[in-house]
Amino acid sequence: MTDRVYNFSPGPATLPFEVLEQAGTDVVNFQSTGIGLIEISHRSKEFMAVVADAEANLRELMDIPDNYKVLFLQGGASSQFFMIPMNLLGNGKKATYLNTGTWAKKAIKEAQLFGDIDVAYSSEGVQFKRVPEDSEYTVADDSEYLYYVSNNTIYGTQFAKAPVSDKMLICDMSSDILSHPVDVKKYGLIFAGAQKNLGPAGVTVVIIREDLLSRTPEKIPTMLSYATHADKGSMFNTPPCFAVYVVGEVLKWLKKQGGVAAIEKINKAKAQILYDAIDSSDYYRGHAEKNSRSLMNVSFNLPTPELEAKFIAEATKVGLNGLKGHRSIGGCRASIYNAFPQEGIVKLVEFMKAFEAANPA
Numbered sequence: 173m174t175d176r177v178y179n180f181s182p183g184p185a186t187l188p189f190e191v192l193e194q195a196g197t198d199v200v201n202f203q204s205t206g207i208g209l210i211e212i213s214h215r216s217k218e219f220m221a222v223v224a225d226a227e228a229n230l231r232e233l234m235d236i237p238d239n240y241k242v243l244f245l246q247g248g249a250s251s252q253f254f255m256i257p258m259n260l261l262g263n264g265k266k267a268t269y270l271n272t273g274t275w276a277k278k279a280i281k282e283a284q285l286f287g288d289i290d291v292a293y294s295s296e297g298v299q300f301k302r303v304p305e306d307s308e309y310t311v312a313d314d315s316e317y318l319y320y321v322s323n324n325t326i327y328g329t330q331f332a333k334a335p336v337s338d339k340m341l342i343c344d345m346s347s348d349i350l351s352h353p354v355d356v357k358k359y360g361l362i363f364a365g366a367q368k369n370l371g372p373a374g375v376t377v378v379i380i381r382e383d384l385l386s387r388t389p390e391k392i393p394t395m396l397s398y399a400t401h402a403d404k405g406s407m408f409n410t411p412p413c414f415a416v417y418v419v420g421e422v423l424k425w426l427k428k429q430g431g432v433a434a435i436e437k438i439n440k441a442k443a444q445i446l447y448d449a450i451d452s453s454d455y456y457r458g459h460a461e462k463n464s465r466s467l468m469n470v471s472f473n474l475p476t477p478e479l480e481a482k483f484i485a486e487a488t489k490v491g492l493n494g495l496k497g498h499r500s501i502g503g504c505r506a507s508i509y510n511a512f513p514q515e516g517i518v519k520l521v522e523f524m525k526a527f528e529a530a531n532p533a
């Protein structure tokens with residue numbers, strides 16, 4: 173095996189090495205059952221315990237109140253873009269959305285199929301380089317919910333705190349769930365595709381307030397109703413067993429790190445190293461406005477696209493992988509989720525300084 177490189181990929185993203193090793197063992201022989209993890213019945217007592225533990229650990233780490241259900245669903249975070257309005261907007265009710273990037277825009281497009289969607293704020297005119305203050309938009313009185321994306325994975329912006337509203341919040345936390353404490357009771361629904369900060373691709377975690385389960389219109393497909401999955405403990409059909417298992421292992425790892433408040437401190441320190449490097453040079457330019465900067469995805473540019481291409485190619489050669497920015501904005505992006513080690517960021521900053529010296533603008 174080649175040595176492990178520093179993987180700055182935005183998702184699927186780096187996972188704790190000890191989780192990968194444990195998964196490797198369990199895939200072949202799960203808990204000495206003589207059956208591999210991806211062969212064992214999802215209704216076996218061993219696998220049912222995996223799901224129960226994952227849920228219990230998520231509840232503990234996020235301090236999820238008892239009147240919320242935790243669901244492990246398929247279809248990616250993108251399926252939540254339509255499941256939410258399909259279940260919650262009945263026949264054409266109103267909802268408010270904040271357009272802070274590609275993922276918000278996609279959610280708005282789907283929601284418009286079901287409801288009367290008020291886009292109360294958009295930073296599209298400024299290349300999505302910021303997220304709003306509370307004072308920059310209003311939420312209509314007859315809105316059912318306020319929808320936002322807490323961390324904009326592509327543009328490298330993040331809400332430093334949840335929007336203040338008397339409406340229930342609905343949030344796409346795909347790329348920053350469990351990176352900092354969240355007050356779950358402000359939310360009607362929280363969802364996250366696992367492959368950024370939580371585990372492998374294939375499972376989407378949904379945390380939904382129980383009373384919302386009864387709002388679903390009758391005539392929607394069984395698989396697309398939240399109540400179906402809530403009633404059956406995410407076992408209405410075969411769940412994505414492997415992905416749920418890895419999420420469970422990542423949650424155990426996070427508990428060992430001291431939980432969400434502890435990882436937030438580490439995340440702040442990690443991001444600071446990189447932002448300090450960007451701020452101390454004219455060569456590197458951060459995409460996000462300072463107040464909107466993400467602790468998870470750091471998007472930045474070099475003086476020219478040619479230098480960016482060279483930077484990415486040379487970084488890869490020294491074991492700094494996955495730094496290419498999203499095709500919609502180009503440039504570079506370092507994704508530094510919970511499991512990304514601080515040494516990798518230090519190494520990136522050393523590389524940035526050496527590259528600047530060797531390649532003047």
Ligand SMILES: *Cc1c(COP(=O)(O)O)cnc(C)c1O
Pocket residue numbers: 183247248249250251275321323324325344345346347365366368
């Ligand atoms: C990656 C991402 C998505 C899309 O996730 P899929 O699981 O690929 O559908 C949605 N929202 C955010 C914020 C993301 O980062």
